[in-house]
Amino acid sequence: MSTERKIYIGAAWPYANGSLHLGHVSALIGSDVLARYFRLRGDSVLFVSGSDCHGTPISLEAEKQGISPSEIAEKYHKEFKETLINGLGFSYDLYTDTLTENHVRVVQEIFLDLYNKGFIYEKETELPFCPDCKKFLPDRYIEGECPKCHFTSARGDQCDGCGNLIDTRELINPKCKICGATPEWKTTKHFYLKISAFQEKILEWTESSEGWRKNAKNFTINFVKQGLHDRAITRDIDWGIPIPLKGYEDKRIYVWFEAVCGYLSASKEFSQKIGNDDLWKEFWENPNSIHYYVHGKDNIPFHTVVWPSILLAKGGLKLPDRIVSSEYLTLANGQFSKSRKWAIWLPEFLKNFDSETLRYYLLLNGAEKSDSDFSWKQYQEKINTELIGHFGNFVHRVLLFIYKNYPEGINFPAILTKEDTDFLNFAKNCFAKVGTAIEKGKFAEALESVFSLAEYGNRYLNSNAPWTVIKNDRQKAEATLAIAGHVIKCLAVLSAPFLPRTAKSICETINSSIERWEYPTETIIVVSKPAILYSKVEDSQIEKEQELLQQIKK
């Protein structure tokens, strides 16, 4: 049974130019469930991520705030670490960032390797250059009049007036969006990644893949069939990783090439940290390892086309196996938006609410197959009735009853009724059922199975009514509570990947510990004073949050 597997879990690297919001968490939360589950299974897990710290948006944000890009990146990196690890309890083996020496070295090594193999080549292009800002402008930083419909604020790449794609050069009266100056066309040399070389391989690999979310597979097949084009992987900017070749001091490797390399660089960094420099090879050079990637749907092409292209070009490294790409979480039927500040920010949320409730809500309503909507009302109802009413209450009523009536502990009964064995069998079967669902990335289904056990528990308890039975038959009541208590042990294990703090708290109360993802052994249960697992979400809290949203809307 314990054939140890090598499980690599790569969670998307959040971009360090602003706080995380619930949409980000919704996409990432599954990675921690996977990591915790596989560790409990006894598999060998490597779970890494980090902050994506380079790129134009960060330097722009830095300019705005009048500080250096590294200050911005470090500020948010620190905040990400705090909120993801301490706040939400993400159990990363390593959460690093793209500013480390190690990362820079790994990226430059890959760059050189691909350059030498001919998968990265140099090409001269003409790009719009703003003489005032002294920088090359991305398409979206140029505005002008649409040559087709004469809409006056068409973007460099597309006209919002008529929806047509535009060649930036055809724009009438183009202007730099930052300063309003007229851009000039200047030649510049850039490095291109030869993604086109992997067109067929990636298509074949995608079509034969199993265990990807449907959105990732469809999107990728469609994307690849449209034809893969080589992409420039360098930029005329100064905030990024230097190109490891002479004569390119004023250019940098661009983030989307560089950041995905973090999956490998972080694996290496972790290996060094624990003093086993070659550990990463057991995951990356082992064809039997299983690689999970967890992210939002906006990140699909980077994980199914760009990163695999780099891996194929490099050679000898494992391609992704499971793509767990979420759809979007929306907020009161609107998209989360940084610029419009339409969001619930993670740091704020964690100040006012319990992280465990967020894990519960987002895992259950996590936009696995289609966009899912977050509303405060819905959140409050789910937490109060399901998490507290069904699950928390079952745990609490049983443990408190044992604590009050059997301080010396309770013994597992020698003889079981059919009702008892049915209940225990249901609990036993949960392990396989929940485990299978987690491995498939079906977190909502998995969590529902866990909760169905708690609901069963409530029914079992009602039907055996130990609070009545104890008056005449102390032993019979003890048997009921021993079985219910045993199921609570099961629940502690079963909930551990989803609700780690809950699991820990239950274990402390029953003086137990979680060792393995398996049906626990039956022993005497001694209970110390049970703590309340969660506090209710009050109407006043919800009203306050709803009001805040209303104000943003105005």
Added chain:
RNA sequence: GCCAGAGUAGCUCAGUGGUUAGAGCACUCGUUUCAUAAGCGAGAUGCCGUGAGUCCGAUUCUCACCUCUGGCACCA
């Protein structure tokens, strides 16, 4: 505009080529009191986006249309 995904009970979401389409929440009624006024049971609720086609039979397959969402290459 092109491509993809979604449109299923009041809400959030599952699901299936076939007898009366599901869950949770909300709602109504009943019931229990060990428990954070929590639990349990029962009930009600749907032209399964619109129109057409394939089929003995479609919510499930095909086509068209409508609405929403995302992508459309230097945007992370």
